Amino acid sequence: MKRRVFSGARPTGRQHLGNYLGALQNWVKLQEEYQCIYCIVDIHALTTLEDTGSLQKNIHEMMLDWLAAGLDPKKSILFVQSHVTEVMELHTLLSMVTPLSWLLRVPTFKEKARLQPHNVNYGLVGYPVLQTADIVLYKAEVVPVGEDQVPHIELAREIARRFNNLFGNTFPEPEAKLTSFPSILGLDGKDKMSKQLGNDIELALSDEETIDRVMQAVTDPARRYRDDPGHPEICNIYRLHQYFNPLQLDEIAKQCRSAKIGCVDCKMLLAQQINSTLKPFRERRAALANKPQYIKDVLADGAYRARVIAQKTLKEAKQKIGLL
Numbered sequence: 001m002k003r004r005v006f007s008g009a010r011p012t013g014r015q016h017l018g019n020y021l022g023a024l025q026n027w028v029k030l031q032e033e034y035q036c037i038y039c040i041v042d043i044h045a046l047t048t049l050e051d052t053g054s055l056q057k058n059i060h061e062m063m064l065d066w067l068a069a070g071l072d073p074k075k076s077i078l079f080v081q082s083h084v085t086e087v088m089e090l091h092t093l094l095s096m097v098t099p100l101s102w103l104l105r106v107p108t109f110k111e112k113a114r115l116q117p118h119n120v121n122y123g124l125v126g127y128p129v130l131q132t133a134d135i136v137l138y139k140a141e142v143v144p145v146g147e148d149q150v151p152h153i154e155l156a157r158e159i160a161r162r163f164n165n166l167f168g169n170t171f172p173e174p175e176a177k178l179t180s181f182p183s184i185l186g187l188d189g190k191d192k193m194s195k196q197l198g199n200d201i202e203l204a205l206s207d208e209e210t211i212d213r214v215m216q217a218v219t220d221p222a223r224r225y226r227d228d229p230g231h232p233e234i235c236n237i238y239r240l241h242q243y244f245n246p247l248q249l250d251e252i253a254k255q256c257r258s259a260k261i262g263c264v265d266c267k268m269l270l271a272q273q274i275n276s277t278l279k280p281f282r283e284r285r286a287a288l289a290n291k292p293q294y295i296k297d298v299l300a301d302g303a304y305r306a307r308v309i310a311q312k313t314l315k316e317a318k319q320k321i322g323l324l
Contacts, residue, residue, distance in 0.1 A: 001035075002033070002034050002035040003034055003035070003141045003142055004034065004035045004036075004037065004138060004139060004140045004141055004142065005030055005034040005035065005036045005037065005140060005141075005142045005143070005144060005177070006036075006037045006038075006039070006134065006135050006138055006140030006142075006143055006174075007023070007027060007036075007037075007038055007039075007143060007144050008038065008039035008040065008041040008044075008081065008134055009023065009039075009040065009041065009062070010040075010041055010042075010044055010045045011040050011041075011042050011045055011055060011058040011059045011062050012058060012062065012195055013054070013057065013058035013061045013062060013195070014061045014062070014064075014065060014202045014203065014204050015062065015065040015066075015069075015202070015203050015204075016193055016195060016200035016201055016202050016203060017184055017193060017200070017201045017203065017240075017274075018184035018186075018192065018193030018194070018200065019065075019203075020069065020203055021184055021243055022146070022183070022184060023144075024065075024066065024069045024070075024071075025069070026144055026179045027066075027069075027071060027144070028069060028070035028071060030144060031070075031071070031072060031075040031076055032075075034142060035076075036075065036076040036077070037076065037077045037138050037140065037306065038066070038071060038076055038077070038078050039078075039079055039080070039081050039134065039306075040059050040062055040063065040079070040080045040081060041081045041134065042055060042059060042080055042081050042082050043081050043082050043087070043088070043130065044081070044127065044130065044131070046123060047112070047121060047123040047124045047127055048112065048116060048119075048124070050119065059080055060292075060295060061204075063078070063295055063298065063299065064204075064285055064288050064289060064295065065203055065204065065285065066078065067284075067285075067288055067295075067298070068203075068281050068282075068284040068285035068288055069203075069281060073298045073301065073302060077302045077305045077306050078298055078299065078302040079299055079302030079303040079305075079306045080299055080303065081134065083299065083300075083303035083306075083307075084137075084303055084306045084307050084310050086137060086307065086310035086311060086313075086314045087130070087133050087134060087137050087310065088130075088133075089314060090133040090136070090137050090310075090313070090314055090317060091126070091129055091130045091133040093317060093318070093321065094129050094132055094133055094136075094159055094163065095126060095129050097159070097162050097163050097166055098128075098129050098159050098162070100125075102128075102155065102158065102159075103125050103126065103128060103129070104125070106127075106128055106151075106152075106155065107151070108127075108152070109124060109125060109127065109128075112124055112127075128152060128155050128156070128159075129159065131152065131156060132155070132156040132159045132160065135156055135174045136156070136160050136171040136172070136174070136313070137309070137310050137313050137314070138306065138309050138310065138313070139171065139172055139309070139313060140172075140174055141172050141174060141175060142174065142175050142177045143156075143174050143175070143176055143177065144177045144179045145176050145177070145178065145179070146178070146179070146183075147178060149176070150176045150178070153174055153175070153176040154176075156174055157173040157174060160172070160173050160174070161173055163317075167317075167320040167321055168320050170316060170317055170320050171313075171317075184240075185236045185239065186199025186200055187199040187200070187201070187213065187214075187216055187217040187218065187236075188218055189217070189218035189219075189221075189235075189236040190218075201213045201214065201274070203278060203281060203282075203285075204282065204285055207275045210271055210274055210275050210278075211268070211271040211272075211275075213271075214237075214267050214268075214270055214271040214274070215264070215267055215268075215271070217236060217237055217267060218236060219235050219236070219237050219263040219266070219267070220232070220234060220235040220256075220263065221234070222234070223263065226259070226262045227259050228259060229256075229257050229258065229259050230256035230257055230259065230261075230263070231256075231257070232252065232253040232256045232257065235256070235266075237263070237266055237267055237270055238252065238253065238256070238266075240270055240274075241266075241269075241270055241273075244270060244273040244274050244277055245269065245270065245273050252266065252269070
């Protein structure tokens with residue numbers, strides 16, 4: 001029997017190149033080897049989201065991108081976190097066995113608290129407990145992450161281990177599956193690509209919009225004039241060529257260093273290749289956008305299938321504690 005994978009993402013709306021290269025491509029590949037459960041974690045989003053008016057639209061747009069990228073509801077369970085309410089009940093149970101000191105030492109809590117000092121809420125502190133509930137509710141054995149997320153999975157293992165030690169073996173301790181999660185810099189060439197920072201390139205843009213966005217990108221800061229030799233190793237556009245133009249990398253670098261190609265030409269080449277690569281994705285997305293009921297059906301079916309697993313796990317956990 002295939003091992004079970006769980007992963008989730010906050011509903012940020014339309015996905016960008018960083019999401020695609022950093023997570024979506026890996027998730028699609030994992031479908032062939034694992035039983036995959038992928039979740040839009042809308043409850044998690046409430047810890048930092050103060051305006052929820054766009055939440056439902058963001059969920060819809062995100063699922064469109066997931067399906068267009070190749071996530072298959074016949075191979076994977078795709079659903080919205082809040083549609084399986086058992087996760088909130090398990091979160092409460094796990095919070096009873098999780099020492100506060102474990103949560104206060106989490107680096108991401110400290111960073112979030114620094115960024116939103118006006119809204120350091122209980123949910124922000126308990127975020128890792130809810131994250132653990134997300135994983136162990138479905139008895140997932142594997143969680144695909146980049147190296148920077150490994151401490152989060154280790155904490156989930158500690159919480160599951162503590163529950164098992166107190167009440168008997170109930171949850172598998174999830175393993176981090178280190179996958180290639182490249183950190184894609186945004187158009188500013190400094191920060192990670194982010195919608196919040198406005199330095200992203202959305203997957204669903206038109207060809208013309210993609211060209212416009214790429215043309216705004218910062219390139220080699222040491223190259224001031226067209227005839228100046230370039231330094232591809234410090235140019236963010238060249239980094240993106242690694243993913244979209246791998247067969248021409250050496251030639252692009254050679255022409256850049258010899259000033260045979262300017263930054264504008266280099267950016268246009270990248271934009272054209274992005275458009276070419278994403279053409280099938282955009283065609284699938286456009287077709288799916290005309291089927292709003294299909295998206296609702298996928299999410300409803302995913303929630304039903306997830307709930308079947310969740311109800312069984314929650315009943316077992318409550319029995320072990322003595323609540324049933």
